[in-house]
Amino acid sequence: MNNNSSYTIEEVSQLLKISKLTVYDLIKKEELVAFRVGRQMRVDQHDLERYKIKNRTGIVQEEPFILGKQNESKNRNTKQVVISGQDIVLDMLSKYIEKHTSLTPLRLYNGSLNSLVSMYYEECDVVSVHLYDGETGEYNSPYVKRLLVSQPFIQINLVCRNAGIYVKKGNPLNIKNWNDLTQTQVTIVNREKGSGARVLLDEQLKMLGVSPRSLIGYENELTSHFAIASAVASGQADAGVGIENVAKMVNVDFIPMIKEQYDLVILKTKENDELVKIIKEAVNTTEFRSQLEQLHGYDLSLTGKVIYESS
Numbered sequence: 001m002n003n004n005s006s007y008t009i010e011e012v013s014q015l016l017k018i019s020k021l022t023v024y025d026l027i028k029k030e031e032l033v034a035f036r037v038g039r040q041m042r043v044d045q046h047d048l049e050r051y052k053i054k055n056r057t058g059i060v061q062e063e064p065f066i067l068g069k070q071n072e073s074k075n076r077n078t079k080q081v082v083i084s085g086q087d088i089v090l091d092m093l094s095k096y097i098e099k100h101t102s103l104t105p106l107r108l109y110n111g112s113l114n115s116l117v118s119m120y121y122e123e124c125d126v127v128s129v130h131l132y133d134g135e136t137g138e139y140n141s142p143y144v145k146r147l148l149v150s151q152p153f154i155q156i157n158l159v160c161r162n163a164g165i166y167v168k169k170g171n172p173l174n175i176k177n178w179n180d181l182t183q184t185q186v187t188i189v190n191r192e193k194g195s196g197a198r199v200l201l202d203e204q205l206k207m208l209g210v211s212p213r214s215l216i217g218y219e220n221e222l223t224s225h226f227a228i229a230s231a232v233a234s235g236q237a238d239a240g241v242g243i244e245n246v247a248k249m250v251n252v253d254f255i256p257m258i259k260e261q262y263d264l265v266i267l268k269t270k271e272n273d274e275l276v277k278i279i280k281e282a283v284n285t286t287e288f289r290s291q292l293e294q295l296h297g298y299d300l301s302l303t304g305k306v307i308y309e310s311s
Contacts (some may be wrong), residue, residue, distance in 0.1 A: 009034075021123045026051075027106060027131035028080050028125070034106070041106065070159060081275055084108035084115035085128030086224060087253055088245070088261060089159055089298070094290050096282050103275070109224075111195030116147050119267065125275060128158065130196035130260045139246070139261035143306050148310075152268040154276060155308040158283060159292060160299040162244040164257035166232045171253050175239055177206040178257065188217040189228055189237035190287070197225065197241045205243060226250065234298040244297030259299065263307055280304065 012032075013020045026032040050157040060190055079102070083094055086109050094105035110118065115127035133142040144155060167175050173186055178201075191197040205212050212218050217237055222228050228240035229250040247254035266276050282288050283304040293299055 006044050007048065009041050012043050012048060021035050021118060024082055025123055028082050030080060038072050049111060064183060080104045080106050081125040082106045082108060083126045084110045084118060084124045087128060090128055091291060093282060096288050101278055111192060114142065114194035120147055125272065127265050128262060129265055130262045132200045132203050134207050140263045144265055145304060152310040154266050154268055156264045157260050157302040157305045157307055158264050159264055160302055162256045162297045163260045164254045165255040166229045166240045166247060167230060167239065167255060169253055173238055175255065179208055181239055182210055186238045188215055188219055189220050189222055189231045189240045191228065192221045192223050201241050245295055248296050
């Protein structure tokens with residue numbers, strides 16, 4: 001544990017002996033105040049102690065006015081929404097929401113399936129999904145309908161994007177398709193369980209009748225597209241699955257294999273009516289769409305379309 005005047009979410013969970021998701025839930029419910037430093041959220045020692053006192057005695061002690069506390073007071077009066085997913089477009093959406101509304105976005109960087117599970121337990125307000133279903137050839141809807149079977153939701157397309165295989169510059173092993181990953185001279189690096197890229201690879205291998213465990217490196221897991229591409233670029237692996245935009249940031253070649261739907265899922269509750277309206281408006285504004293158009297490997301032809309809405 002550090003000796004600074006603020007704590008990371010993981011440190012707070014250790015101090016309170018609760019899960020990180022419970023900490024995020026406390027923040028979402030405005031029971032615990034947090035602030036962001038880049039992509040990381042932190043909690044002031046003062047606010048953590050204040051939370052502990054409140055829950056021990058049932059009251060919150062009045063405090064003298066301190067310069068700089070105005071923003072803290074303002075944050076307590078704004079609704080916080082938790083947005084889960086890893087793509088940069090979610091960071092752009094969060095900034096838009098923060099700029100144009102009174103809502104305060106909080107970011108979680110979980111994979112698609114793990115994000116959906118968090119939503120099932122009402123620990124997220126918005127989740128992004130890119131989950132390929134080999135049986136139907138569809139993205140997302142089969143998974144969301146099965147998991148949120150008892151909860152009404154709306155599924156809106158944010159972008160479509162190119163997904164495929166990262167290989168070393170020049171593609172020295174001449175990898176062209178999913179089946180080439182099974183060659184004995186090819187070592188892959190994999191995404192973590194619950195990520196959309198992991199599901200895509202597993203579904204493609206299942207359609208080929210190939211056991212995932214037969215791939216060399218299948219058990220070697222990293223937790224982001226950037227980490228996968230970097231591992232290939234550095235020679236730790238020959239190939240990995242990811243999205244095209246990241247290949248432009250790292251010194252690797254990219255073999256496009258599929259155009260995937262990257263959708264947003266929001267639970268349909270009375271409390272989320274405003275959030276759904278805001279997101280629908282955001283993805284159709286010239287300001288937001290022009291930002292998306294600057295990204296490589298993204299398709300906006302479905303952006304803003306309601307893919308599915310349960311009654």
